[in-house]
Amino acid sequence: MAVKVRIPTPLQKLTNNQSEVQCEAKDIDQMLANLEKKHPGIKERICDNEGKLRRFVNIYVNEEDIRFLKGQETALKDGDDISIIPAIAGGASQDAPKVRRGSSGGREALIKKRVTLVFPPDQIKKPAVFTMAKKFDIMPNIRQARVTETIGEMMLELEGTEENLKKGVKYLESIGIKVEPVTGDSAS
Structure with a gap:
């Protein structure tokens, strides 16, 4: 199943500055594994050592939070729109406004x-x-x-x-x- 995965800005350096990538996957776990094959290093930024999503990384399938579906076992179908949303603690310097x-x-x-x-x-x-x-x-x-x-x-x-x-x-x-x-x- 081909799905579209939206890559957050902090991870785009791992996807050759692409904000969206296509991926073949039957569920979220397989999507994460396939992303790692194509873009080495991306999974370690999204998941912990056991392969579970990091605490403040949210994944949405067609705007539905997978935490309220089946988590990483959430099934995917052709054409699904996946968004990876990191909520990174900390902040930027206050010296100059962005x-x-x-x-x-x-x-x-x-x-x-x-x-x-x-x-x-x-x-x-x-x-x-x-x-x-x-x-x-x-x-x-x-x-x-x-x-x-x-x-x-x-x-x-x-x-x-x-x-x-x-x-x-x-x-x-x-x-x-x-x-x-x-x-x-x-x-x-």
């Missing part, structure tokens, strides 16, 4: 904002953060998370343009997720 080229060709400053999300039960299994990040060009960095079948809380550092961050927060609130800014000692 910039992103805007749609009008100008440069827009990137800012970081820390927020705590509280998910209502009906949103826990939905890919809300992934959808927000994809829709509004925001890079989420999961700092802490506690997600069960009934409780969903997450502290995120969001990086994007000020306008996109506002739109992303508004989107999360519109689907019932409570968004609270993180201030004080817990912001660092």
